[in-house]
Amino acid sequence: KQEVTQIPAALSVPEGENLVLNCSFTDSAIYNLQWFRQDPGKGLTSLLLIQSSQREQTSGRLNASLDKSSGRSTLYIAASQPGDSATYLCAVGGTYKYIFGTGTRLKVLA
């Protein structure tokens, strides 16, 4: 059974810092991995999708990496801003459904 863990559960950083969010999964037989952002009281917004054959994806200040063999993914946020404050969820994709981690709650202080 696939299990997804995110560390840390919460993170508070000053504006401008570069930071790394971690996601680990127990079963390396995945099709893809997605990182989502969730703002309070809102649904989820997809940030980056990494296919199982890829090592990383970049979008603006965000970079996500995937190491299937070790069961790990990281989300790197460069030059963090207060607007980045949200909960970040990683989700591991099987044949059709995603298994989610419990998220990292990020607060970027102005």
Added chain:
Amino acid sequence: GAGVSQSPSNKVTEKGKDVELRCDPISGHTALYWYRQSLGQGLEFLIYFQGNSAPDKSGLPSDRFSAERTGGSVSTLTIQRTQQEDSAVYLCASSLDPEPGNTIYFGEGSWLTVV
């Protein structure tokens, strides 16, 4: 539609009552998913539809929960005889098709409170 639409956005109901939650996926998306997010918890998979059929209902927590999808579009999640532990956000998502690698798009959720 432009995005996944869910209704109601908020629902407060008395214990023991039935509730229906509706999801209108993105037009043309054949795959539809229901997830549940309890306070402080991750997302819990409930059910997946491909077209009108539900190949995987394994996540439905009990027989009080049921879901259907008609016309390959709108889906309804029904919870009968609600209990307080059913209080959660119910999120619907859709994707173009269930092939691995397709981005899934989430609605804003239906916030259910059972009192």
